[in-house]
Amino acid sequence: MGIDPTNPTGIKAFVFDVFGTVVDWRSGVAREAQPFLNRHAPDLDVSEFVDAWRREYSPAMEEVRSGRRPYVRLDVLHRENLVKVLAHFGIAGACEPEIDELNLAWHRLDPWPDAVDALHRLKRRFIIAPLSNGNIRLMVDIAKRGGLPWDAVLGAEVVRAYKPSPRVYSETAEILAIAPRELCLVAAHNNDLAAARRVGLSTAFVRRPTEHGPHQTSDLKADEAWDFVVDDLHELATQLGCAR
Template sequence: MDIDSAPQTGIKAFVFDVFGTVVDWRSGVAREAQLFLKRHAPEIDASEFADAWRREYSPAMEEVRSGRRPYVRLDVLHRENLVKVLAHFGIANAPEPEIDELNLAWHRLDPWPDAVDALNRLKQRFIIAPLSNGNIRLMVDVAKRARLPWDAILGAEVVRAYKPSPRVYSETAEILAIEPRELCLVAAHNNDLAAARRVGLSTAFVLRPTEHGPAQTSDLKAEEAWDFVVGDLNQLATQLGCMQ
């Protein structure tokens, strides 16, 4: 069965940032970290630990984006970053198997409450896929746990580059055999959308005001005139005429 484009937009496929846009990484990582911290450092707040781990995310990817390091999958970067965070908090001598298991926290994240229903609605009319910096196995595990109904797994490992490198977006459109303007990136992050727009993709901003916890200060509004600006993914599906 052919996937028809929406007559009012010309969009044929929607791709999604995942961490923060589709799934709640902070709560999930903190939940998994709490079990580890109870054994090794019960005085450390699990959410603070999750935030510290996440702060290592972009600098680690920048080593790859800059060309200073060859591409390695995000699971590898997460594991290296975890070791740095353990050292930062003074946690020493944790068994390697426990560190490996904690690194899988990113594979066991829960979706935002609107995500699964909205993705199923959008899937009726459009190709849907992740466009994440997460590697393929990570995305598969998250999808299975959260029941995310992707048509394909796309993103950094497929093109061996990290967002916001331009070719992550442009090569994804090529993989799907559509024009950049026929591909819409959905993200809760203005910088991700700006990079996608620069190579011709359509854009949709979804508000996730607690991605970084109750004191979040970033991405609390659309900073440009994106093609769609919505409060949640069900609003996007409704605007596109996707039935409940």
């Protein structure tokens, strides 16, 4: 078969990292955490609290990736990490329902300003789906809140493994019944893209220089020559010929 002149890239589907790439997790979790801290730790800076919670993210998943722990969904890890952070800051007065409710902060995140309209543009020509470490219900709740127009919900819970484990990427291509090169990962994180490229996926880096706040030092630029390097998702859609 020859190259489709309307799609010279050969890409058939785009999958997206979600936390940081599609949604602004830091501002959303801070918004949700502030009333909780007002009650239990009014002198604690909310950004410090949120960043401490996020720092537990990768170590918790590594316990699963390493095989030291069976797969559990991210909601479970987030709650365990929250309990650790509460203990770290000496916050002892919260009841269990309050902790459960705060853990749902990750379900109520808002998209970056460009995300929804750009995803609609891409959806007209390509399959689009999340490829997130977030579990299915978490992804569904975020999508419903923000109007994210996914064709499917894919990611860690579907394959029961966490990125950057190679099979998260390779099994996603298999689920979609396409070759790895026909699947493009879109992410604001160079390490995610590097793992995807190692199993043959196409790659797109989108800059999110404030994901970690105003003093971010990581992922400010593309570390490799990814297939696409863009400043926002609209630029990606334009490069792919997706009309506004």
